[in-house]
Amino acid sequence: MIPMLLALAAALPAAAQVPIPPAVISDPVPDKAHPAGTVAFSLPTNGEEVNAVMFTAAGAGAHPTVIVLHGWPGNERNLDIARSAQRAGWNALTFSYRGAWGSPGSWSFAHCIEDTEAALAHLRRPEVAKRFGIDPARIAVVGHSLGGWLAVRLAATDRRLIGAAAISAPDMGAFGIAAAKDRAAALPIAAGNTRALAGSTPDLAIDELAARGPGWTFATMLPGLEGQRLMVLGSDDPWRDVAAQLAKDAAAAGARVDYTHVDTDHAWSDRRILLQALVINWLESLHTR
Secondary structure, X not given: OOOOEEOOOOOOOOHHHOOOOHHHHOOOOOOOOOOOEEEEEEEEEOOEEEEEEEEEOOOOOOEEEEEEEOOOOOOOOOHHHHHXXXXXXXXXXXXXXXXXXXXXXXXXXXXXXXXXXXXXXXXXXHHHHHHHOEEEEEEEXXXXXXXXXXXXXXXXXXXXXXXXXXXXXXXXXHHHHHHHHOHXXXXXXXXXXXXXXXXXXXXXXXXXXXXHHHHXXXXXXXXXXXXXXXXXXXXXXXXHHHHHHHHHHHHHOOOEEEEEEOOOOOOOOOOHHHHHHHHXXXXXXXXXX
């Protein structure tokens, strides 16, 4: 078993305790020959083309690339993480799942899974890798909330990823199991998260989670995480214990886990610089995989 790398910060008072990479707080010297860029494009997924943006890194040649996944519904897009990654020499892909924030199609949890898999496959296409300067052998995924759950699932099913990070991620499978037992408690959460999603309603969301929950738990993903690089970041939200348990269980399953807990809210509202530092430091550590 590979031991868990525990970076526990249960009462982290200041970002000074974590090295702040220059990419988080300062702009690099511009590369006029090969400048950084922002490219909006349509990402194909299961017969639809969802809205996507690639933040391309400066410099010639192929770059490592990180997919940044938003949550349910995605009020926090974590574009600051994408931009910091770009300044650190990474391409960063962000996109909206089907039915979310103007992307065509109908939103569902299953569609989010499919869209995430389609995004990864798209980046590996030779013509796409050439267009954006992507090194297909160096792709990582970072997700927040629902996106963190999606990131762990992607890492459990794709051995070629160099790493996955889950930020304040709930166990959607466990949530679905609980919703099947107490629908009344789950509906208000779904109601607040489905207003901006085309084709979704609170009842549809709860029905899907209740039906698919047993097969969507973190526990079902653990066998696929053996040998994977995984960063788990927990915060003071209803899923605080979920993050700690995921880190423990993934390490026991043979994953190389970095775990940090920070006293902040679900969106890391007052720790955004620290969050970027934790993510960028971890991404840079993947070069030594």
